[in-house]
Structure formats: C-alpha cells, structure tokens
Amino acid sequence: MNHFQAVSRVPGDPILGLMEAYRADSNPAKFDLGVGVYKDAQGLTPIPRAVKLAEQQLLENETSKSYIGGHGDPLFGSVLCQLVLGVDNPLLAERAAATQTPGGTGALRLCADFIAHCLPGRGIWLSDPTWPIHESIFAAAGLRVSHYPYVGADNQLNVDAMLAALSHVPKGDVVLLHACCHNPTGFDLSARDWQRVLAVVKARELLPLIDFAYQGFGDGLEQDAFAVRLFAAELPELLITSSCSKNFGLYRERTGALIVCAATAGKLHDVRSQLAFIARNLWSTPPAHGAAVVATILADDELRALWVNELEGMRQRVASLRGGLVEALAAFGLSQRFAHIDQQRGMFSYTGLSPMQVQRLRDEYSVYMLSSGRANMAGLEASRLKQLASAIAQVCAT
Template sequence: IHETLFAAAGLRVQHYPYVGADNRLDVDGMLATLQQVPPGDVVLLHACCHNPTGFDLNHDDWLRVLDVVRARELLPLFDFAYQGFGDGLEEDAWAVRLFAETLPEMLITSSCSKNFGLYRERTGALIAVTSDAERLLDVRSQLASLARNLWSTPPAHGAAVVATILADEPLRQIWQDEVERMRRRIASLRQGLVEALTPYGLAERFAHIARQRGMFSYTGLTAEQVRRLRAEDSVYLVESGRANVAGLDAERLDDLARAIARVVQA
C-alpha cells in the first residue's frame, strides 16, 4: 500500500534490501543502499512489527540506520501502525524516540486501527517533528490544505474514543493490559508453531517465525507450497509466503504444522 500511495502522489519509489533469501535481516544491504540516496529524500522505516516480513531491527541496527540517515541528510518517515504488538508499548517506540531526539526533522504516521481495534474508523495521526519554528508553520499550512481537499472535516468518533481512553487512567490501564495480552498471544502462537514443527525436523528451518514480531510473518514458504496448502488443506497465505499470525488458532497448530511439513518435505 505504501508504494501505491506514494506513486499516486507523483513520487518516484525505489527499494532497499531488508530480508535476504535466508530469512534473515540484510542490514548491511539496507545501509549500503541508503548510502546512495540523495540528501533530502524520504526514507520509509517501520518502527516495529515490520509489515509484511515481521523482522524488526534491534537497537544496534537502529543506531547504524540513524548514522546513515543523519550523514546523508535524509528525511525519515516512520510507519508506526502496530505499537504495543512487538515488545510492548514503550519498547516499540524506542527507535521513534531515538530519531526524534537526534534529528532536526522527521515524520511519524501513527495508527489506532490495530491497537485500539478501530480499523474502520481510520483513526491516527501524522506527526511532523522539526527544530525550525518557521518551517513548522509552513508544514502546518500545507497539511491543513491537504486535509481541506481530502476530507475537510473528518469523522471524529474514533478520535474521541481514543482520547477518552487515554485521558482516563483506569480506562488507559485496561487498554494497556488488553494490548499486552494480544502481544503475548501473538508471541505464543509464533513459538507454538515452531514447537509444533519440531517433530518433523523443521524447527530450525522455521525458527525465524519465533524471532519475528507483530501480526505478520514471512514464513519462507514458496508460492507452489502456498498453493498446495490452499488446495489440499484450506490453509490460506499470500503467495509470497506472508501469513497473518494473529489469525492462527492455538488449538490447531499441530494440524497446521502437519500440513506445512507435508508440502515442504514432498
């Protein structure tokens, strides 16, 4: 969806490596590509729970990315759609806060669709950070013009729900607890699937699933294996091998593991 939106706005999109064929982060490849990006260009970064791969950068990785972004004078645009589903509400904001404390300007797109269960309300925020007060006024003016042309007066129901929860300490605590339960459930499903694959000798091959974060996973399954799962077991994945971990049934992980083993070991 990112590329479609940028293209519709008339922006030219280029890609940087992120995950290699071995189902591991390619941080060196990512940084080498960013080193070639012209100053002033925008670089899209996922703060946590990378969609679609599920692979997140660690703190050391983020520090390396920050060094390149700062040296090349790039404008970071953070996609922050899954706060709370990775390592926790505070932990997931680590990279965003690091960049905000260090760089003169950045953009953050934050969504309440998932962590507040308000998907159809389109509730979120575009946060512009700049150390230049005059530039901030220019940015605000441009955003106001865009908003006027897009929706003029947006629906406020979702925003009111979020504001009510965050402004009330008991409600805020209930929400935080619910997000944490969801985070733990997803992590448990990831670990459970890897354990269910162990009897088939596939735990090491799919160990990356347990290391990933968030709702989605690049499983490493091929398009042909995905088609067989769909045709023979009614298991549905995107042909890239991307799966929605949050949609798994904990009671049927053994069935899923059996089906995966059959198509992988055929």
C-alpha cells in the same frame, strides 16, 4: 457516446481477493492467515473492553456531531503525540504536533502529497519487501519510488545490505522505515541497528518517514517506540504515521495521524498549514468517533490502564502462537527451518514458504495466506497448531 468505453479493469487487491476465496471455502477446518487483523482464541476480532467503556461515555456525554477541524480532535492529537513520542518529550511543547487522518493509510497519503507538493524532486525509498500499499500510495502521488534491501531471498534480515544501499541514496530524499513489527516480514531492527541507520540518515541528510502502525504489538508500548524517539531526539525534522487500528482494535473507525517534528515552532506552523490545505482537498475533515474513543481512553487513568493490560494480552498471545507453531513444527523435524517465526515480531511472519507451497496449502488444506508466504500469526488458533504444522510439513516434504 459511451463515456466509459476506454475504462479497463484492474486486478483486485490480493488481500481482499484472498478474503473472498476464504469466505467461499466450505471446509470447516480452514485457516485464515491472510488479512492483517488480530483475532482472539475464538477466531473473532474483539472490541477491547476499554473501547466499549469509552464509547459508553461518549454516548452519554457527546453533545454535537459537528466537524472537528482540519487537523482533527485537538485532545486526540495531544495524547497520541504523548503515546508515540513519550509524555515528557520536550518536542511536545512547540516542535511536534499531529494531524488526524482516516487511518494510518490516510496519514501515508497525506504525507505523500505533502512531499510531492512541498518537497519537489524528492524521491522516496521503501524497504524490499514492504507493505504493497506503500508502493501504490507514493506512486499515485507522483513520487519517484525506489527500494533498499531488507529481507533477501534467504528469508533473513540483511542490515549490512540495507545500510550500503542507504549510503548511496541522493541527499535529501525520503526514507520510509518501519518502527516495529515490519510489514510484511516481521523482522525488526535491533537497537544497535537503529543507531547505524540513524548515522547513515544523518550523513546523507535524508528525511525519515517512520511508519508506526503496530505500537504495542512488538515488545511493548514503550519498547516499540525506541526508534521513533531516538530519531526525534537526534534529528531536527521527522515524519511519523501512526495508526490506532491494531492496538485499539479500531479497524473500521479509520483512526490515525501524521505527526510532524520540526526544527522550530514557526516551521511546524508552516508545515501544518500545508497539511491542512492538502487534507482539505482529500477528505476535508477527518472522522470523529475513533479519535474521540482514543482520546477518552488515553486521558483517563483507569481506562488507559485497562487498555494497556488488554493490549499486552494481545501481544503476548501472538508471541505465544509464534512459539507454539515452531514447537509444533519440531515434531516434523522443521523447528530449525522455521525458527525465525519465533524471532519475528508483530502480526506477520515471512514464513519462507514458496508461492507453490502456499498454493498447495490453500488447495489441499484450506490454509489461506499471501503468495509471498506472509502469514498473519494473529489468525492462528492455539488448539490447531499441530494441524497447521502437519499441513506445512506435507507441502515441504515434496
């Protein structure tokens, strides 16, 4: 019997496929604007100095490689909650806690299964567009996936359309919101916009799930947490997925958490018991190393200060690359057309380039980005902005 006879091939992930195409390109002047990782001026994804120092401490002092439990490293969970919710947040006493996960993606999957098993019948609403993995993770958990408008065909944030759609979401459904550095568009809500979203969430009795993957890459560590802390203060229940991949440079260590805010201490324990049960059937216990690194840094004043400074340097570099590209495009009369690039936040930009233009950039100039026009701004090199601007101008001219 051929047991695998009926197994069909599925299309590969477009981002991973883009990685392979980039690597196979022999052009020394190629651009990698596809994969969502931070790169420094040398085109490398660096390990922060604070991370290396923390790892040295762990190497010298670690005494065991035993399991760390279903909810992960307790110190990691504690300091990460402080980072996300604020060190003086009263919820930390007994109404909020973190369950460690393999990266932010693991937190999303844990959340998806929790909703499916413990909140049956609830649908989830995603922004249009959103990170493609959001779509597949929640669909795989069996949830009803729907969408609300976010950025339209004119490549502009449409808050009014978003609010209008959310105003008709069935009561009790889950709405996924991006805390900052919206992936894939880079368009973020203002403080006033967040207040308006909160009002609709309250009126419709929705359960917010805030995906917080880029804390520190938008306007700063504290500023980027505005929406999370606003919702935590105004609502009795909240789900937050947090990732340490970008801001700590721990991409391959798969370090993240699902933070739950509940109405009472007792209900928090109920929810966490379910999360531990679900996690046991997903990955049993999470990996330890990345969490130990984060806990070491955040619990040490000197390492934390060093990390904050390094993160701010990364944030400022990406911001300067955005402004630099718009300035370079001005020489071709395109500064107004692409002004939004400097207004967006985080690693990604919805450039507004069409799939055909993106294909020409790849075929004729070895510029690699997603067909949607999403570009990883952190993949740029300041010394080559004029070269990229020239290529964009060429494909926009015809």
